[in-house]
Amino acid sequence: MTGISAAPALVADVGGTNIRFALIHDGTTLQDAATLRCADYPDLAAAMRFYHAETRPNSAPSRAAIAVAAPVAGDNVELTNNGWSFSIAE
Numbered sequence: 001m002t003g004i005s006a007a008p009a010l011v012a013d014v015g016g017t018n019i020r021f022a023l024i025h026d027g028t029t030l031q032d033a034a035t036l037r038c039a040d041y042p043d044l045a046a047a048m049r050f051y052h053a054e055t056r057p058n059s060a061p062s063r064a065a066i067a068v069a070a071p072v073a074g075d076n077v078e079l080t081n082n083g084w085s086f087s088i089a090e
Contacts, residue, residue, distance in 0.1 A: 007062035014068045016081030021051045044086050
């Protein structure tokens with residue numbers, strides 16, 4: 001496929017209680033799905049690092065799509081259903 005990276009893409013759905021992760025290979029196939037408890041991690045980055053270390057530590061995602069329960073109107077995202085916040089640019 002032209003323009004599609006060979007590295008997997010990370011997808012995530014961040015809720016108040018759980019965060020769900022998966023990797024997409026070839027643009028259509030979900031693999032390595034996992035559900036983590038948000039309360040077990042201080043922030044989104046820590047949860048992502050844990051998921052990555054547990055699934056494919058030698059194959060970093062080249063891009064990501066993250067669904068959040070919060071308005072996204074700039075770089076700083078503050079989740080409405082848990083205490084996490086993050087910078088899109090970072």
